[in-house]
Amino acid sequence: MNQFSFMEGLVAVTPKLDCPHCTSDHVTDVQEFIGGPKVTDPCKKCEVTGEVWICLKCQEVLCSRYVNGHMAEHFQEDNNHPICFSFADFSYWCNLCQEYIEHSILNHKSLFYDQKFGDITDPTQIVQIIKQSKHQNVINEDDNEEGEDE
Numbered sequence: 001m002n003q004f005s006f007m008e009g010l011v012a013v014t015p016k017l018d019c020p021h022c023t024s025d026h027v028t029d030v031q032e033f034i035g036g037p038k039v040t041d042p043c044k045k046c047e048v049t050g051e052v053w054i055c056l057k058c059q060e061v062l063c064s065r066y067v068n069g070h071m072a073e074h075f076q077e078d079n080n081h082p083i084c085f086s087f088a089d090f091s092y093w094c095n096l097c098q099e100y101i102e103h104s105i106l107n108h109k110s111l112f113y114d115q116k117f118g119d120i121t122d123p124t125q126i127v128q129i130i131k132q133s134k135h136q137n138v139i140n141e142d143d144n145e146e147g148e149d150e
């Protein structure tokens with residue numbers, strides 16, 4: 001049963017399967033995430049959307065190193081928050097291992113999967129959505145301050 005197997009190939013490297021940091025000290029149970037942040041949430045610091053991660057320890061949503069690197073910064077501030085999940089390509093990353101990871105404790109994908117893809121069952125369409133959310137909004141907002149709505 002691997003409903004996500006079609007996503008293989010979107011991530012360039014094979015995930016590490018024995019990350020020693022996948023413990024309840026670093027990863028909050030998925031039940032705690034229900035009703036929490038959504039895949040459409042922006043980075044808490046710079047409000048960019050799309051290329052963002054959620055910290056699996058404290059549920060903070062922060063942008064990737066391709067944008068302003070706020071998730072990396074979050075880890076630098078507190079090394080007890082090493083593991084995050086990408087709302088862009090649905091991969092898990094460990095900042096201590098510096099590698100993509102997969103682990104049985106990391107079962108958060110299903111929760112966010114429903115939010116992101118809903119009833120879509122066509123793998124081609126899903127891959128399309130993932131590609132669209134990667135590396136987007138990497139724009140300089142400084143030049144573009146007028147006409148913004150909430």
Ligand SMILES: [Zn+2]
Pocket residue numbers: 043044045046047048062063064067068069070
């Ligand atoms: Zn940010």
Ligand SMILES: [Zn+2]
Pocket residue numbers: 055056057058059060074081
């Ligand atoms: Zn955190």
Ligand SMILES: [Zn+2]
Pocket residue numbers: 019020021022094095096097098
């Ligand atoms: Zn690790």
